[in-house]
Amino acid sequence: MALFRELGMSEQVLHSVENMGFEEATPIQEQTIPKALEGKDLIGQAQTGTGKTAAFGIPLVEKIEAGAEQLQGIVLSPTRELAVQVAEELNKIGQFKGIQTLPIYGGQEIDRQIRALKKRPQIIVATPGRLMDHMRRKTIRLSEIKIVVLDEADEMLNMGFVEDIHTILQEVPENRQTLLFSATMPRSIQNLAQRFMKEPELISVKAKEVTVANIEQHYLEVQEKQKFDVLCRLLDMQSPELAIVFGRTKRRVDELAEGLNKRGYSAEGIHGDLTQSKRDSVLRQFKEGTIEILVATDVAARGLDISGVTHVYNFDIPQDPESYVHRIGRTGRAGKTGLAVTFVTPREIGQLRMIEQLTKRKMIRKPIPTLVEAIEGQQRITMEKLMRVIDEEDLSPYKGLATDLLEETDSVTLLAAALKMLTKEPDAVEVHLTDVAPLRSKGAHRGPFDQRGYRGNDRGRGSNNRGSGNDRGGFGKDRGRRDNKRSGWNPSSFPKE
Numbered sequence: 001m002a003l004f005r006e007l008g009m010s011e012q013v014l015h016s017v018e019n020m021g022f023e024e025a026t027p028i029q030e031q032t033i034p035k036a037l038e039g040k041d042l043i044g045q046a047q048t049g050t051g052k053t054a055a056f057g058i059p060l061v062e063k064i065e066a067g068a069e070q071l072q073g074i075v076l077s078p079t080r081e082l083a084v085q086v087a088e089e090l091n092k093i094g095q096f097k098g099i100q101t102l103p104i105y106g107g108q109e110i111d112r113q114i115r116a117l118k119k120r121p122q123i124i125v126a127t128p129g130r131l132m133d134h135m136r137r138k139t140i141r142l143s144e145i146k147i148v149v150l151d152e153a154d155e156m157l158n159m160g161f162v163e164d165i166h167t168i169l170q171e172v173p174e175n176r177q178t179l180l181f182s183a184t185m186p187r188s189i190q191n192l193a194q195r196f197m198k199e200p201e202l203i204s205v206k207a208k209e210v211t212v213a214n215i216e217q218h219y220l221e222v223q224e225k226q227k228f229d230v231l232c233r234l235l236d237m238q239s240p241e242l243a244i245v246f247g248r249t250k251r252r253v254d255e256l257a258e259g260l261n262k263r264g265y266s267a268e269g270i271h272g273d274l275t276q277s278k279r280d281s282v283l284r285q286f287k288e289g290t291i292e293i294l295v296a297t298d299v300a301a302r303g304l305d306i307s308g309v310t311h312v313y314n315f316d317i318p319q320d321p322e323s324y325v326h327r328i329g330r331t332g333r334a335g336k337t338g339l340a341v342t343f344v345t346p347r348e349i350g351q352l353r354m355i356e357q358l359t360k361r362k363m364i365r366k367p368i369p370t371l372v373e374a375i376e377g378q379q380r381i382t383m384e385k386l387m388r389v390i391d392e393e394d395l396s397p398y399k400g401l402a403t404d405l406l407e408e409t410d411s412v413t414l415l416a417a418a419l420k421m422l423t424k425e426p427d428a429v430e431v432h433l434t435d436v437a438p439l440r441s442k443g444a445h446r447g448p449f450d451q452r453g454y455r456g457n458d459r460g461r462g463s464n465n466r467g468s469g470n471d472r473g474g475f476g477k478d479r480g481r482r483d484n485k486r487s488g489w490n491p492s493s494f495p496k497e
């Protein structure tokens with residue numbers, strides 16, 4: 001991998017990158033930064049967790065004129081949490097050049113954002129809905145924008161967002177530079193992108209597979225009714241450090257989180273119906289490790305960079321193959337290893353094979369764990385904890401008590417009782433989950449579905465989508481107040497070059 005110094009960066013940004021602990025550039029950074037610095041439009045594709053944020057963030061910051069008052073760069077992001085995360089990374093990259101980046105997203109009081117905008121950030125990272133709110137209020141003007149980035153670009157250009165992107169880009173000067181990045185970039189999206197880019201160069205980091213090699217990918221064939229008990233046994237056996245469990249709908253997420261807590265796991269759900277403050281606190285608790293399991297809908301699948309996520313469980317198999325790539329990419333980041341386990345009911349095997357076709361990687365079929373294996377898993381955890389206490393803790397206050405007890409009971413019985421007390425035994429507390437609708441067959445065209453048979457992204461329009469609505473956009477996508485006079489719009493009306 002190349003050193004950042006060889007990529008033509010300024011001393012200030014080199015200083016920032018060094019400060020961030022980055023020694024060498026990742027392949028996507030090495031291949032895109034020099035070209036982006038030359039001003040080229042780029043479509044960058046690289047596996048999850050391989051540094052795409054800095055790949056666009058470094059040239060973006062380099063292009064910004066420090067000290068200039070006007071807004072010069074925008075990054076568009078599909079979810080609120082991703083907007084916040086990317087803004088944090090851009091502020092780190094811009095810190096020694098004095099470039100300020102502000103996240104703009106729904107769910108945060110707009111007056112607070114208007115006040116923050118008065119401090120003249122040079123870059124904003126925005127979810128489209130709230131950005132369009134500001135555009136209507138004239139609290140954000142895009143007339144001086146020099147560079148636009150679409151992060152998770154294939155998501156930003158699919159049915160749910162593409163109109164908004166069109167509306168936003170109409171306000172941005174034609175002579176802008178445009179960069180698109182994602183771990184997945186279907187051909188249809190690349191074609192669509194051509195319409196609003198200037199001879200973009202596609203830079204796809206050559207990898208044997210679309211997914212990250214060091215993420216082990218397992219699947220279990222289970223009946224719907226077995227899923228919850230099997231999940232608990234896996235958690236007991238694999239004892240993840242931090243785990244993300246993906247469910248297909250908001251209601252599923254709520255029920256799973258509740259059921260896991262009933263069984264003694266520390267879990268919280270996150271999806272598009274929660275208030276922003278609830279989402280922030282759940283994510284914070286997960287990052288701090290206060291909760292060990294984050295139960296999420298698909299919208300939390302993309303981009304979130306949380307170190308320490310060792311396991312991803314697809315409790316419900318994702319609707320589309322691209323979503324699978326992004327979900328499991330929440331583990332195995334920045335070169336670490338990870339384990340992804342997908343539950344498949346017999347009727348969903350076809351969907352699994354479609355995913356394997358996209359990822360060019362066979363998932364390994366694993367047997368359903370037995371109760372004994374689950375108990376053994378928990379016993380192993382107890383032993384490890386016990387040995388750690390012996391190595392690390394001061395036991396003197398307990399030695400007298402131990403001696404007294406040993407006069408009454410033999411040591412094996414005593415220790416067995418202690419082990420039983422300490423071991424979380426698989427709890428058979430009854431947990432009932434509402435069935436989710438079976439996967440739609442591919443290409444089902446009913447109403448506002450795109451070619452993948454997928455309902456146009458849910459806007460998180462609150463609880464009317466609680467049950468069946470797939471929640472891809474509610475988590476962060478905020479429509480703001482859409483002017484509903486807009487006629488139906490199709491991507492082909494992007495300005496032709």
Ligand SMILES: Nc1ncnc2c1ncn2[C@@H]1O[C@H](COP(=O)(O)OP(=O)(O)OP(=O)(O)O)[C@@H](O)[C@H]1O
Binds near residue numbers: 022046050051182
């Ligand atoms: N050159 C580098 N050296 C070391 N770590 C890096 C480097 N570049 C990025 N990272 C770290 O790697 C992790 C993943 O980076 P990032 O979130 O940008 O990945 P990504 O490609 O955008 O992933 P996704 O497709 O999931 O959005 C982050 O913690 C980031 O700080």
Ligand SMILES: [Mg+2]
Binds near residue numbers: 052053151303
């Ligand atoms: Mg990313």
